[in-house]
Amino acid sequence: MRINKTLLALSIGMAISLSGCNNDDNNTVDSIGKLTPESSLKASNFKNTINRIGNPVALRDLAHGHLEYIPLFDHGSWHGHTLDDPKYAKDNAIALGSVALLTEEYVHYMASRFDALTLFISGKPVKLDLVDAYSIAGALIQNYVGEQGITAKLTMRFVSDRTSMVNVTIENPNNVELDAVWGGSLMDNYYQNESGFALSDDGTNKTVIEAYPTYERAIKETRDGVEVSFGAVRNSWSLLTSGDSKFIVTRSVQHDGNTKITSNDESGSSSYVQSAKLGNESLIAINTAFTHVQDSKEEVREVANLSDLMLNPVEQMNKSAQRWEEYLEKGLTNDNATKAQEFVAVKAIETLHSNWRGEAGAINHDTVTPSVTAPYFSGNMTWPWDTWKQAYAMAHFNPDVAMENIRTVFQYQVQADDVVRPWDEGYLLDVVTYNLPEDRWNAMSEEYKATHPLATNGLNWNERNTKPSLAAWAVMEVYNALITEHDRPEEAKAWLDEMYPKLVAYHDWWKNNRDTNHNGIPEYGAAKDPIHTIMGDEVNSPDYLGDNSEDAMKFYVTEGKTEHAIGGLKEYNHVLDNGLATPANMEIPVKTAAGWESGRDNAATFGFIYEDQLQAYADERHNGDLAAASKDWELRVTEVRDPKSNALKGYTIDQESVDQASYWYSDNLYLAEIATILGKTAEAKHYNDFAAYTKNYINQCMFYDTKGGEDPYNASGFFYDIKIENTVPVVTEFNAKTPINCAGSHIIARGKNTEGWSPLFNKAATQENADAVAKHLIKGEFSFVGTKELKIPLSTAGTENPAYGPDVYWRGRVWLDQFYFGVRGLDNYGYGKEARAMVDKLFANAEGLTESTPIQENYNPETGAVQGANNFSWSAAHLYMLYNGFVGK
Numbered sequence: 001m002r003i004n005k006t007l008l009a010l011s012i013g014m015a016i017s018l019s020g021c022n023n024d025d026n027n028t029v030d031s032i033g034k035l036t037p038e039s040s041l042k043a044s045n046f047k048n049t050i051n052r053i054g055n056p057v058a059l060r061d062l063a064h065g066h067l068e069y070i071p072l073f074d075h076g077s078w079h080g081h082t083l084d085d086p087k088y089a090k091d092n093a094i095a096l097g098s099v100a101l102l103t104e105e106y107v108h109y110m111a112s113r114f115d116a117l118t119l120f121i122s123g124k125p126v127k128l129d130l131v132d133a134y135s136i137a138g139a140l141i142q143n144y145v146g147e148q149g150i151t152a153k154l155t156m157r158f159v160s161d162r163t164s165m166v167n168v169t170i171e172n173p174n175n176v177e178l179d180a181v182w183g184g185s186l187m188d189n190y191y192q193n194e195s196g197f198a199l200s201d202d203g204t205n206k207t208v209i210e211a212y213p214t215y216e217r218a219i220k221e222t223r224d225g226v227e228v229s230f231g232a233v234r235n236s237w238s239l240l241t242s243g244d245s246k247f248i249v250t251r252s253v254q255h256d257g258n259t260k261i262t263s264n265d266e267s268g269s270s271s272y273v274q275s276a277k278l279g280n281e282s283l284i285a286i287n288t289a290f291t292h293v294q295d296s297k298e299e300v301r302e303v304a305n306l307s308d309l310m311l312n313p314v315e316q317m318n319k320s321a322q323r324w325e326e327y328l329e330k331g332l333t334n335d336n337a338t339k340a341q342e343f344v345a346v347k348a349i350e351t352l353h354s355n356w357r358g359e360a361g362a363i364n365h366d367t368v369t370p371s372v373t374a375p376y377f378s379g380n381m382t383w384p385w386d387t388w389k390q391a392y393a394m395a396h397f398n399p400d401v402a403m404e405n406i407r408t409v410f411q412y413q414v415q416a417d418d419v420v421r422p423w424d425e426g427y428l429l430d431v432v433t434y435n436l437p438e439d440r441w442n443a444m445s446e447e448y449k450a451t452h453p454l455a456t457n458g459l460n461w462n463e464r465n466t467k468p469s470l471a472a473w474a475v476m477e478v479y480n481a482l483i484t485e486h487d488r489p490e491e492a493k494a495w496l497d498e499m500y501p502k503l504v505a506y507h508d509w510w511k512n513n514r515d516t517n518h519n520g521i522p523e524y525g526a527a528k529d530p531i532h533t534i535m536g537d538e539v540n541s542p543d544y545l546g547d548n549s550e551d552a553m554k555f556y557v558t559e560g561k562t563e564h565a566i567g568g569l570k571e572y573n574h575v576l577d578n579g580l581a582t583p584a585n586m587e588i589p590v591k592t593a594a595g596w597e598s599g600r601d602n603a604a605t606f607g608f609i610y611e612d613q614l615q616a617y618a619d620e621r622h623n624g625d626l627a628a629a630s631k632d633w634e635l636r637v638t639e640v641r642d643p644k645s646n647a648l649k650g651y652t653i654d655q656e657s658v659d660q661a662s663y664w665y666s667d668n669l670y671l672a673e674i675a676t677i678l679g680k681t682a683e684a685k686h687y688n689d690f691a692a693y694t695k696n697y698i699n700q701c702m703f704y705d706t707k708g709g710e711d712p713y714n715a716s717g718f719f720y721d722i723k724i725e726n727t728v729p730v731v732t733e734f735n736a737k738t739p740i741n742c743a744g745s746h747i748i749a750r751g752k753n754t755e756g757w758s759p760l761f762n763k764a765a766t767q768e769n770a771d772a773v774a775k776h777l778i779k780g781e782f783s784f785v786g787t788k789e790l791k792i793p794l795s796t797a798g799t800e801n802p803a804y805g806p807d808v809y810w811r812g813r814v815w816l817d818q819f820y821f822g823v824r825g826l827d828n829y830g831y832g833k834e835a836r837a838m839v840d841k842l843f844a845n846a847e848g849l850t851e852s853t854p855i856q857e858n859y860n861p862e863t864g865a866v867q868g869a870n871n872f873s874w875s876a877a878h879l880y881m882l883y884n885g886f887v888g889k
Contacts, residue, residue, distance in 0.1 A: 033314040035155060035167060036321045042328045043137040043321070049347035050871075051852040052135045053083045055097045056109040058189035058197065059208050060238070060375075066870050067107065067373040068192075070854055071100040072140055075320070076161035076358030076366050076401075078102040079247070079292035083140050084113065089130040093118050094144060094152050094168055101247065101292055103233075104240035104361060104434040105379030105460055107372060110228070114184035115249050115288060117168060119150070119278075121176055126150055137350055138324035149173040157320040159309055161358025161366070162302045163291045165317050170284040178278040180253065180286070185271035186217050186228065188264065209268030212239055219270040221259040224310075225249035225288070226272055234457035238375065240435065242452070244296040250306055252287040252313060253278065287313035294360055294434075297451050327353070330485065331397030331880070336888025340843060340850040345883035351855050351876035352394055356401055361434030361452065364411055366404040368394070371857070374869035381433040381460055384409045385467035385599040386874050388474040389817055393877035395474075395481040396884060399488075402478050403495060406471070408432065410502050414509075419443040421463065423642065423649045424527065426509030428471075430596060431462035464529045464589075465597035468663045469510055472670035475499045479674075493677075500674050507667060516638045516652045517743055518730040520690065521661050521697055524606075525640065525652035526593035532651065534567050546571035551648040553637065556587040563587075569639060576634050579627035583634060584611035591635050594653045595810075598660065600818075603796065603810045604750045604803035605721050606653065607635040617802040621749075632749035638724075654724045656743050658702040659755035662762040665694040692736035695764045701742035702759075703769045714780075714800065715748040717772030719756040719765070723747055751801030752776060753811075754794070754818040760825025770829035777822060778834045785862060791845040793838045794822040795861035806862045813858040813867055814842075820878040824886065832889075839882055855879060 038044050054069025061068045071080030082097035089095075095116030098109045119126040128146035135141070144152040151171045159165045172178060190211040191198035198206040208215060216231030225248070232243030255274040263270045278284050289306055293299045309316050331349050332342060355369045357380040368390045370377035387409050391402040414420075414427040420439050421427065435458025436444065444452075475496070482492035514522035526532050534544060534552045541548055547568025555572050557564045557580070566572070572588075575581050595601045595608065602608040609617070618629030636654035641647060672687035698719070706716040725744035757773055759765035765773065776782060781798035783790055785806075790799070796818055797804040797811040805812045819842065823835035843849060845864035847856075855876045857868025 033312065033318075035169070035314055036318045038136070038141070041136070041321060041325060042332075043139070043324050046137055046328075046343065046346040047134050048852045049137070049343060049350055050135065050854050052140065053085050053097065053133060055082070055085050055088055055112045056187075056192075057112060058192040058205075059108045059110075059187045059211075060191045061109055062191075062193045062375075064194070065374065065376075066371065067100065067109075067375075069098060070373055070871065071098065071354075072135060072156070073100075073158075073354040073372050074138055074164075074356070075158035075323075075353075076356045077158050077164065077292075078162060078294065078357065078360065079110075079164070079290065080354070080372070081140060081156055081164060081290075083133040083135065084130060084142060086130045086133055091116075091118075092125045092128045092146075094128065094142075094154055096140060096142070096154065096156060096166065099247070099290070102357070102372070102379055103230075103245065104242075104294060105381060105458055106239055106375050107378040108239065108375075109187055110247060111184060111186055115182050115225075115290075116184060117286070118181045118183070119146075119152075119170070120179040120181060121148070123179075126178075128152065137328060137346055138320060138353075148176055150176075150178075155317065157317045159289075159313075159316040159320055160302070160305055162293055162298065163289050163306065163309060165309070165313050165320075166288045166290065167314065167317060168286045168288075170278075170286075172280065172282050172284060175280045175282055177280045178284065179275065180278050181273060181275045182225075182251075182255070183271065183273040184226075186219070186269040188267040188269045207267035207269075209266070215239065215241070215268065217268060217270060218263075219261050219272045221255075221257075221261070221272075221274070222248070222250075224254060225251045226259070226274065228270075236457050236459040240458060242295045244299070245294050246292070246299060248289075248291040248293070248303075248306075250289040250291065250310060252285075252310065285314075289313070295451060298360070327397045331884075333396075334883055334888055337883055338887075341883050341887050344843065344849060344855075344879055347855060348393070348876035348880040348883070349397060351871050352390060352873055352880075353398070354871060355390075355873045362436045362440075363408055363432060363434065365408045366401055367408040368401065368405045368873055370873050371869040371871045373854070373871045376460075377869055377872075379434050379460070380408075381431055382408045383431055383467065384428050384471070388467075388470040389874040389877040391474040392477045393880040393884075395478040396485060396880075399478055399482055399486055402474075406474060406478070406499070409471075410499075413502060413505065421527065423647065424509065424513060426505035426507075427513070427527070428466045428506055429461075429463045430465045430467060431460060433460050434458060435461065437461050437463075463527055464531055465526050465593040466509075467597060468599055468660055469506065469667045470663055471506060472503050472667050472674065473663075475503060476670050476673060496674050496677060500671075500678060503671060503674070507671060510664070513640055513650055514652055516640060517724055517728055519697075519728050519741065519743060520693060520731050520734050521656050521743070522664060523652040523655065523724070524594045524597045524657055524660060525650055526590040526597065527650045528648050529593075532589045532593065533648070553639070553651065554589055557581045558585045558587075569637060572637065576636070579630065582611075582614060582626060582630040583607050583609060584614050588635065588637075590637050590651045591653070594635075594651075598657060600659075600754065600796065600810045602808075603753055603755075604801055605655075605657070605747065605753050605755055607633045607750065608811065609633055609750075609803040610805075610808075613803050613805075620802075655721045655747060656702070656724060657721045657755060658698060658719045659758035661694060661698050661702065662758040662764045665691050665698065665759075665764045666762045668694060689735035693731075693734040693738045696736065696738075696740055697742075698759050698764050699766050699769055700740045702746070703765075703772075704746040704748060705769075705772070713748065715746075715752070718752050718776055719759050719769070719773065720746040720748055720752075721755060749802075751803065752781065752798035753801065754796050754815075754822070757822045757825045760828055761821035762825075763828050765829070767829060770825075774826055774829065774831050774834075777826060778831065782822075783838075790861045791864040792819075792842050792859050792861050794819045799861075806860050807867060809858075809868075812861060814846075814861045815858045816842075816875040816878040820881055823882075827886070836887065839887055842882075849879075 073080035093116035132143040140156040142154040228247040394402040544567040552567035622628040668691035675684035723744040728741040785799040826835040854870035856866040857872040
């Protein structure tokens with residue numbers, strides 16, 4: 001970090017002018033209390049589980065698409081801090097590293113440093129060296145050693161969902177008179193990544209004000225510090241501010257009122273210097289609150305809260321420390337885990353808490369997001385699929401946030417009178433976040449609109465699909481943890497009372513809106529949505545070839561460099577029937593959403609394959625005939641229509657997915673369990689019967705077994721999706737005796753994928769079928785590439801799959817949810833030893849996992865290299881699950 005010479009000169013000048021200032025007599029340690037000794041904290045045993053050191057140089061300082069440096073967020077906060085880098089901290093200042101802000105739905109750095117404190121003696125800066133900077137669970141800590149025996153310790157903790165508190169304790173053994181000068185600058189540069197800075201037309205670094213002309217950042221003096229205000233920006237893909245958001249600095253030591261503020265019109269940046277006289281006590285403490293609010297309503301609430309927080313800031317920090325001691329006490333209960341496994345468990349707990357957000361915007365609950373450091377996963381963006389896993393893990397150490405995360409998903413569960421999609425009653429939206437889409441915003445109260453007048457510009461909200469039905473799995477884990485681990489039985493019962501009708505509505509939606517052949521086994525699909533469907537102003541538009549009437553399905557075909565927009569399911573089938581396009585040169589929004597709905601976005605089982613892979617497949621299996629090969633990878637679609645009005649309700653894909661059938665089996669069992677607890681005996685029987693039927697269907701229809709016959713592609717002994725091609729009877733009664741009529745044949749051409757072990761995870765497989773699957777997982781293409789062992793087993797596509805690639809998102813990379821499902825599934829059927837050996841390989845070979853590298857979205861199976869977003873919640877959740885209930889068992 002380079003010294004800001006302008007700030008330093010101002011600091012020295014202000015320090016010289018302090019001789020006549022009054023001392024604040026409330027800044028001694030005796031007057032404010034002492035922090036809980038670090039050595040007494042369990043958290044002190046886990047230093048630097050994540051590297052949090054760093055001083056960014058741009059508002060959007062990114063590496064591989066996410067933040068270059070990893071701030072600590074906690075307590076649902078909307079800002080975070082990094083540690084100062086000792087290699088660059090050569091300016092005698094006591095300061096944390098960067099401040100990172102969450103602006104509604106995105107994350108960026110506000111400053112490389114902010115509110116840096118320099119001590120002065122008789123107008124000269126005290127030489128201080130940053131000798132140590134580290135994190136423990138829930139805190140950042142920095143130690144300084146200086147001249148005249150002066151030392152200082154900085155500790156940062158979060159004390160509310162909008163405020164962090166920094167305590168600086170200064171030891172002054174010679175009782176010299178000390179003065180304080182604070183200063184800070186806002187970020188000048190707009191963007192940097194591994195390729196360098198974003199540049200302006202003149203070749204200079206692009207500034208923040210160039211990128212966001214309305215992002216007017218202004219520093220203002222307040223009685224107890226400074227505040228930064230931010231102009232309104234409605235950039236839907238990178239920065240969203242209301243025009244009323246602020247960052248507020250509140251100190252326990254009052255400044256002298258002689259604040260110097262300078263502005264840089266070219267970059268839109270500002271800087272400030274403030275000063276105060278500290279006195280000559282042997283121990284001096286300064287407590288500073290940093291507060292980030294999104295709008296005026298939040299400001300009113302948190303400023304009132306600040307008054308209470310600043311009455312006894314050390315007590316608030318000690319409460320925060322105790323909160324973390326409770327997390328670790330509750331969360332670290334596996335005495336058989338290794339030190340490395342325990343280290344990873346703490347890292348997982350920290351990761352999940354960094355991704356915890358307090359309620360804000362359109363979300364009325366606290367929630368947990370996929371990754372605060374990945375701009376496309378931050379804010380308070382909430383997905384159901386992620387939530388089920390996050391809540392399952394957090395139930396053990398923070399059940400209140402686990403429940404709130406689940407409530408966030410259900411807040412916008414579609415009701416019968418929904419303003420957008422009443423035909424989807426019970427449906428859960430794929431992404432809910434800070435900003436509503438316009439059609440939902442228009443239906444909100446006038447009070448809401450007044451507080452969020454610009455809230456129609458966010459585009460991350462998604463209603464195109466839902467996610468697999470593991471909701472009851474997560475709800476029951478919270479219930480069990482509340483009773484057995486937290487001694488909260490009454491709340492546990494109330495939790496089931498609250499959630500059961502919502503879970504039933506979600507279950508019924510799957511049956512009513514995703515089971516087009518009415519055999520009780522839902523398919524994946526997509527909603528009726530403007531991205532999938534010709535609606536509104538697009539009806540009869542000449543932009544669409546084919547059928548451009550209302551409710552016609554959209555798809556796109558690329559010929560050379562030209563993309564054709566086409567409407568109509570009939571036209572889509574015509575293209576497929578006549579080989580007019582291949583899966584590699586078609587974009588089918590319904591197919592994309594169906595992949596998202598599965599939680600495995602571009603998995604091979606849904607027909608996703610690269611063009612060169614498809615050609616290689618054609619060469620191997622169809623003598624180079626690309627049209628014939630394409631038939632194996634095409635995805636047909638069925639419209640879901642209202643049985644009475646024939647109105648379009650959505651779409652399903654023409655295959656029954658074995659993973660969804662397996663989750664459906666578990667969902668029915670968990671609903672039966674909840675119904676039993678709540679005394680609903682008849683409903684419990686109904687769901688148990690439905691589960692029995694589903695289990696029979698999975699084993700009879702979805703398991704492929706050549707029984708020793710010809711098997712040229714080693715497909716036998718595995719579960720597959722099945723193509724819907726048979727006319728089957730409508731099933732109205734579901735139980736273990738219901739006749740099984742399979743919908744169609746196994747889709748073996750698209751290879752083996754993670755869906756094949758879902759019946760083992762959900763305990764839906766017979767032992768015989770599970771034994772066959774286990775061979776593929778342990779000795780086959782999920783542990784080997786050719787004859788070489790994978791560094792990390794259980795890749796998302798088998799290494800013999802035609803669409804496999806070790807760095808392909810859902811066709812090779814190891815995702816830790818699927819890894820967990822695999823090893824847990826093996827353990828369920830007697831292969832615990834082999835499963836734990838796989839876990840050992842994960843811990844040994846996943847890059848940085850047992851070091852200070854953040855937990856990653858996914859990993860390369862052949863090298864163990866990190867891939868995807870860092871600080872990823874569901875990876876953290878499943879690593880915690882492995883620690884908590886699997887390793888050492």
